[in-house]
Amino acid sequence: xxxxxIALKISATLVLVMLAVYSWVYFSQVRKIEKQFGLxxxxxxxxxxxxxxxxxxxxxxxxxxxxxxxxxx
Amino acid sequence: xxxxxxxxxxRFAKNFLTLENEQIIYSTxxxxxxxxxxxxINALFVIFAFLLVSIFYTFAxxxxxxxxxxxxxxxxxxxxxxxxxxVDWYFHFYIITNRKIxxxxxxxxxxxxxxxxxxxxxxxxxxxxxxxxxLSEVLNIGNVVLTxxxxxxxxxxxxxxxxxxxxxxxxxxxxFESFESQYGNRIWYKTQDxxxxxxxxxxxxxxxxxxxxxxI
Numbered sequence: 001x002x003x004x005x006i007a008l009k010i011s012a013t014l015v016l017v018m019l020a021v022y023s024w025v026y027f028s029q030v031r032k033i034e035k036q037f038g039l040x041x042x043x044x045x046x047x048x049x050x051x052x053x054x055x056x057x058x059x060x061x062x063x064x065x066x067x068x069x070x071x072x073x
Numbered sequence: 074x075x076x077x078x079x080x081x082x083x084r085f086a087k088n089f090l091t092l093e094n095e096q097i098i099y100s101t102x103x104x105x106x107x108x109x110x111x112x113x114i115n116a117l118f119v120i121f122a123f124l125l126v127s128i129f130y131t132f133a134x135x136x137x138x139x140x141x142x143x144x145x146x147x148x149x150x151x152x153x154x155x156x157x158x159x160v161d162w163y164f165h166f167y168i169i170t171n172r173k174i175x176x177x178x179x180x181x182x183x184x185x186x187x188x189x190x191x192x193x194x195x196x197x198x199x200x201x202x203x204x205x206x207x208l209s210e211v212l213n214i215g216n217v218v219l220t221x222x223x224x225x226x227x228x229x230x231x232x233x234x235x236x237x238x239x240x241x242x243x244x245x246x247x248x249f250e251s252f253e254s255q256y257g258n259r260i261w262y263k264t265q266d267x268x269x270x271x272x273x274x275x276x277x278x279x280x281x282x283x284x285x286x287x288x289i
Contacts, residue, residue: 005139019149029181030160037179038088041163043254048156056149063142
């Protein structure tokens with residue numbers, strides 16, 4: 001059961017990393033379009049995009065650390 | 074002066090002025106309330122995620138962290154979809170100038186489309202308003218359908234889900250009337266010698282050469 005939970009945590013971490021990468025790429029693309037058209041997205045949306053890019057990465061790092069500690073590597 | 078009595082303008086629309094003596098008449102986005110169904114669905118998913126975590130916690134309290142992690146992924150996914158819809162809404166807008174109508178649909182990372190209609194190449198025959206449902210009537214949201222008469226076919230351009238569609242349609246109708254008097258009727262003409270067809274249309278295929286395509 002423990003190994004199953006660890007496998008679940010690792011897959012969840014991978015999904016989180018993928019979501020963070022997607023958010024980052026999406027954010028950079030939005031900024032590119034903003035510059036191209038001279039449009040300005042509301043600051044709160046941009047902040048949310050930045051948070052979505054950083055927080056999942058942070059959480060995934062914490063989970064990886066927790067899994068390492070749990071496995072005793 | 075067409076632009077003089079047309080005062081609805083957006084700063085960003087100026088970046089789309091590419092033709093000579095072009096003036097912005099009107100620029101808009103879809104009404105923000107069109108995002109409301111998405112807000113409601115996302116809120117339901119968030120409640121669903123919390124319910125799921127609480128149910129799992131009741132049956133297996135020792136795996137709370139794992140369930141929280143899964144719920145967090147679910148929430149991030151919902152937030153991504155939510156932000157994407159807002160950004161897509163923000164980058165979808167209509168610009169009407171005295172020379173053209175432009176619809177810009179930009180979906181970052183997914184698609185981009187700029188639909189442009191040059192007004193001196195067409196003739197606007199109808200400006201219709203579509204408002205369907207009680208909510209549209211109450212909130213004054215609807216579509217403005219512009220029908221263009223082309224030599225070969227009829228085409229429509231729909232400005233979707235904008236606020237105050239009746240006022241905008243009236244406004245655009247006035248503007249198109251001014252265009253008609255400014256540009257004149259360039260495509261259609263009445264034949265002088267042909268009795269069989271009351272009207273004919275021509276289309277310029279190569280410069281300085283008019284080819285007769287057909288008649289009505």
